[in-house]
Amino acid sequence: MMLPKKDGHTHTPFSHQNSDEVFDAYIERAMTLGFETYTITEHAPLLSGLSLPGDYAVVTDEDIVQVKRETARLIKKYKQQITITKGFEVDYLANNEVNMRRFLRDNQTWLDEIVLAVHFIPDDVGELRPIDYTAEYVSAHFSNLLADPQKFYQRYFQTVAQSVEAVIGLDVPVRIGHLGLVKKFQKVLNLPDYSDGIYRQIGxxxxxxxxxxxxLEFNAAGLSEPENGEAYPDNDIITAAQDMGIPIIYGSDAHRVHDIGRHFDLLKEVLK
Incomplete structure (x- = not known):
């Protein structure tokens, strides 16, 4: 299939996870690599009251103001060279759909597209915790589930299913982001392959x-993570989605300039 040269999942200098590189450098890197479309999808602010590690990266409302201002500047600066579209990576939090819809409604005039993602699932005692922080953190808060990793997977994909079922309330393209993030630390935690039951759940x-x-997003970040080494989702799931006619969109999930476009050619091989 003809794969559009689009990076559909990128972050900004306001994500608090990267260096002090200037925003313009991200766009110029994309142009150098021949990308035709570049989507800025900074994290939406998280709800207050979540149980987070002290240094867990969180984007604030003030950051979003700057993201919007800088994005407008970049669109104007590079409009003759590359198409820049605007979006958010929106965290799905179980039982908080009303707040998610309120945020999206408040920003609907700005949004071109949405990456809908699950980073938080209920831990062993039912408290929402991130599964993408560190392997040690996951081990500490999901130890009971990890005694049978298939139950850990099951809880994650149950939450993903809830996110897909959630009413978004806007008529913009929605992309399910980094499906399979539950395996981020698979090499450290010695996580097995999905069982047949989990694959049915994914189906x-x-x-x-x-x-x-x-x-569906092909998220390249996992390929660069030493604790993982696979894309989100893996190639078999991407192929199954392609066979179903689901649009596959590449996302570098870049937090630094050199992340832009990483492993794009691999997706082209998978989709042949």
């Missing part, structure tokens, strides 16, 4: 994505 999610008219 059901793909059917839901198809029915909703959503897109």
């Amino acid at each position: 059901d999610i793909l059917q839901m994505i198809q029915a909703r008219g959503y897109q």
Whole structure:
């Protein structure tokens, strides 16, 4: 299939996870690599009251003001050279759909597209915790579930299914981001492959994505993570989604300039 040269998942100098590189350098890197479309999808601010590690990177409302201002400047500066679209990576938090819709509604005039992502699932005592912080953190808060990793996977994909079912309330493209983040620390935690039951669960999610008219992201970040080494999702799931006619959109999930475009050619090989 013809794969559009689009990076559909990128972050900004306001994500608090990267260096002090200037925002313009991200766009110029994308242009150097021949990308035709570049989507800025900074994290939406998280709800207050979540149990977070002290140094967990959080984007604030003040950051979003600057992201919007800088994005407008970049669109104007580079409009003759590359198409820049605007979005958010929105965290799905179980039982907090009303707040998610309120945020999206408040920003609907700015949004071109949405990356809908699950970073938080209920831990062993039912408290929402991030699964993307460190392997040690995951081990400490999900130890009971990790005694049977398939139950850990099951809880994650149950939450993903809830995110796909959630009412977004806006008529913009929605992309399910980094499906399979539950395996981020698979090499450190010695996580096994998904069981047949988990693959059936994933298959059901793909059917839901198809029915909703959503897109699926090929997120390249996991390929660069030494604790993982695979894309989100893995190639077999990408191929299954492609066979179902689900649009596959590449995302570098870049937090630094050199992340832009990473492993794009691998997706081209998978989708041949």
